[in-house]
Amino acid sequence: GSGSSCRALPGEESRSLLPKASLLQILRDGGAQEKVFTLKEVMHYLGQYIIVKELYDKQRQHIVHCQDDPLGELMEVESFSVKNPSPVYEMLKRNLFNLNV
Numbered sequence: 001g002s003g004s005s006c007r008a009l010p011g012e013e014s015r016s017l018l019p020k021a022s023l024l025q026i027l028r029d030g031g032a033q034e035k036v037f038t039l040k041e042v043m044h045y046l047g048q049y050i051i052v053k054e055l056y057d058k059q060r061q062h063i064v065h066c067q068d069d070p071l072g073e074l075m076e077v078e079s080f081s082v083k084n085p086s087p088v089y090e091m092l093k094r095n096l097f098n099l100n101v
């Protein structure tokens with residue numbers, strides 16, 4: 001980074017996350033056209049992907065079933081709750097390069 005102590009204003013954070021190929025395809029299916037993202041954008045397109053493909057449980061809508069979906073390959077779980085962020089962030093650690101380091 002520039003080494004300055006001041007932080008970008010919210011929403012001005014620089015795009016510095018480069019998804020690996022299989023995550024990028026999922027973000028594309030969620031409507032992304034970029035190649036480099038902010039974390040907020042990655043979460044947005046992942047969310048769109050889940051909603052558009054209706055991967056959520058119709059009865060318990062905070063549960064995402066991904067065992068038969070490319071998302072499940074990345075998440076390495078068959079299902080997860082949107083209330084528990086850790087599997088999502090673990091997956092992102094495995095599938096994003098941070099260019100700002």
Ligand SMILES: COc1nc(N(C)C)ncc1-n1nc2c(c1C(C)C)[C@H](c1ccc(C#N)cc1)N(c1cc(Cl)c[nH]c1=O)C2=O
Nearest residue numbers: 043046047048050051056061062063064082083084085088
């Ligand atoms: C099944 O989910 C939903 N279903 C409904 N229905 C009406 C059926 N409405 C909202 C949600 N929903 N709640 C949350 C999220 C969503 C959608 C956008 C998937 C996002 C989110 C969750 C997982 C990933 C991944 N891979 C990416 C984003 N999310 C977040 C999860 C995390 Cl870890 C951080 N920030 C978030 O906004 C939530 O809390």
